Amino acid sequence: MSSKSKVLFERAKKILPGGVNSPVRAYAPYPFFVESAQGSKMTDADGKAYVDYCMAYGALLLGHANAEILDAVKNQLSKGTLYGAPTEREVEFAELIKKSSPCMEMMRLVNSGTEATMHAIRTARGYTGRKKIIKFEGCFHGSHDSVLVKAGSGATTFAAPNSLGIPEETTQNTIVLPYNDVEALEATFKREGSEIAAVIVEPVLANVGLILPKKDYLNYLRKITSEYGAVLIFDEIITGFRLALGGAQEYFNVKPDMATLGKVLGGGFPLAAFGGKKEIMMNISPVGKVYQAGTFSGNPVSATAGFTILSILNQRKNQIYPKLEKNAAELSKALTDLSAAHNLHTQVYSIASLYQIFFTNKPITDYGCAKHSDLQMFTAYFQELLKQGVFIPPSQFETCFVSTAHSDEDLEFTINAFDKALAAASKEHKPR
Numbered sequence: 001m002s003s004k005s006k007v008l009f010e011r012a013k014k015i016l017p018g019g020v021n022s023p024v025r026a027y028a029p030y031p032f033f034v035e036s037a038q039g040s041k042m043t044d045a046d047g048k049a050y051v052d053y054c055m056a057y058g059a060l061l062l063g064h065a066n067a068e069i070l071d072a073v074k075n076q077l078s079k080g081t082l083y084g085a086p087t088e089r090e091v092e093f094a095e096l097i098k099k100s101s102p103c104m105e106m107m108r109l110v111n112s113g114t115e116a117t118m119h120a121i122r123t124a125r126g127y128t129g130r131k132k133i134i135k136f137e138g139c140f141h142g143s144h145d146s147v148l149v150k151a152g153s154g155a156t157t158f159a160a161p162n163s164l165g166i167p168e169e170t171t172q173n174t175i176v177l178p179y180n181d182v183e184a185l186e187a188t189f190k191r192e193g194s195e196i197a198a199v200i201v202e203p204v205l206a207n208v209g210l211i212l213p214k215k216d217y218l219n220y221l222r223k224i225t226s227e228y229g230a231v232l233i234f235d236e237i238i239t240g241f242r243l244a245l246g247g248a249q250e251y252f253n254v255k256p257d258m259a260t261l262g263k264v265l266g267g268g269f270p271l272a273a274f275g276g277k278k279e280i281m282m283n284i285s286p287v288g289k290v291y292q293a294g295t296f297s298g299n300p301v302s303a304t305a306g307f308t309i310l311s312i313l314n315q316r317k318n319q320i321y322p323k324l325e326k327n328a329a330e331l332s333k334a335l336t337d338l339s340a341a342h343n344l345h346t347q348v349y350s351i352a353s354l355y356q357i358f359f360t361n362k363p364i365t366d367y368g369c370a371k372h373s374d375l376q377m378f379t380a381y382f383q384e385l386l387k388q389g390v391f392i393p394p395s396q397f398e399t400c401f402v403s404t405a406h407s408d409e410d411l412e413f414t415i416n417a418f419d420k421a422l423a424a425a426s427k428e429h430k431p432r
């Protein structure tokens with residue numbers, strides 16, 4: 001463990017709550033502090049390198065410090081970083097998003113996924129004139145008030161799925177249902193369908209580990225929301241440009257009314273987008289009465305990085321996506337095989353470039369199942385991986401991400417580390 005990181009963490013804790021600027025970055029005994037990153041690897045303050053499968057929580061599809069993105073951004077930097085006035089780049093970028101992502105007839109660029117989902121929900125409420133929204137247990141849609149109810153990611157890791165500081169009145173219009181449960185959805189729509197403005201969903205639930213939608217679940221969401229005139233919002237902050245160029249919409253061939261995009265979209269810079277059907281988006285100010293604004297929205301630096309990564313993905317999608325999927329499948333197969341070799345009951349899931357392991361003998365189909373997996377075994381697995389030089393998100397309630405920068409050597413190195421990490425996990429196993 002890195003001693004410089006320990007010193008930095010002690011210093012950080014005095015000035016930043018928990019020593020971090022986002023809770024998911026904190027873990028015991030202290031997180032490593034990053035000195036630099038390149039390709040598939042990050043190097044900490046003491047010079048130790050880690051093969052990285054956190055990839056900034058899924059933001060870096062092409063790995064760290066991609067040369068093409070850096071060149072484009074350097075070129076933009078010399079022309080200014082922020083104008084507070086429109087640019088051609090924003091327009092061509094939005095056109096490229098529309099070309100890649102089937103439902104985005106019109107959109108707004110913002111700076112974070114949190115902003116994107118907040119504004120998408122407001123827009124859906126403004127458009128329908130209804131107040132209620134449905135979200136699903138364990139889905140994480142950022143850290144704004146109306147969706148921090150039974151939220152996944154850090155909210156679950158740190159046992160605060162319902163945050164303090166949010167008045168009950170704010171969340172009384174948020175209906176929370178189990179993911180993958182068609183009956184619960186049908187009953188809710190039958191009861192109060194005419195009051196429901198929107199259903200917001202992570203099409204693949206990637207914020208409590210990785211949970212895949214049951215067959216036809218997304219089609220069912222499409223059908224019932226159309227029937228009752230509610231807006232279907234796919235939160236594609238993780239799945240967008242990751243499951244396929246056109247995200248979950250393309251992968252599952254289901255077209256929502258609205259989508260939120262972020263992470264990969266910014267090419268490593270702060271950028272997100274929300275958008276959808278023109279008739280919905282035309283309700284936004286200054287053409288409509290739903291208000292949304294942002295000083296840094298569509299800034300030329302982030303827009304350049306985003307435009308560059310989308311150009312790369314459009315040009316090379318036929319090589320990039322099959323390779324990513326193959327690599328994630330290889331890692332998850334290794335986890336499955338090695339679990340058997342260590343006599344461990346685990347569930348391993350992967351889709352496109354996402355994968356995750358759960359320490360349990362029961363299939364994971366929703367938040368409740370995910371919470372009952374063995375967290376102590378996961379922690380032992382995580383800590384041993386770290387020791388071996390492999391970094392994954394430090395919580396069971398996150399997902400691992402493969403990038404195009406991961407090489408065959410990285411995979412081999414990682415599989416060796418998996419072997420040792422599963423051995424460490426098996427020592428924690430207590431029959432329940």
Ligand SMILES: Cc1ncc(COP(=O)(O)O)c(C=O)c1O
Binds near residue numbers: 143238263
């Ligand atoms: C599905 C999903 N939606 C929204 C967000 C919020 O995005 P941001 O952290 O950029 O605010 C996240 C972040 O992890 C996410 O995974």
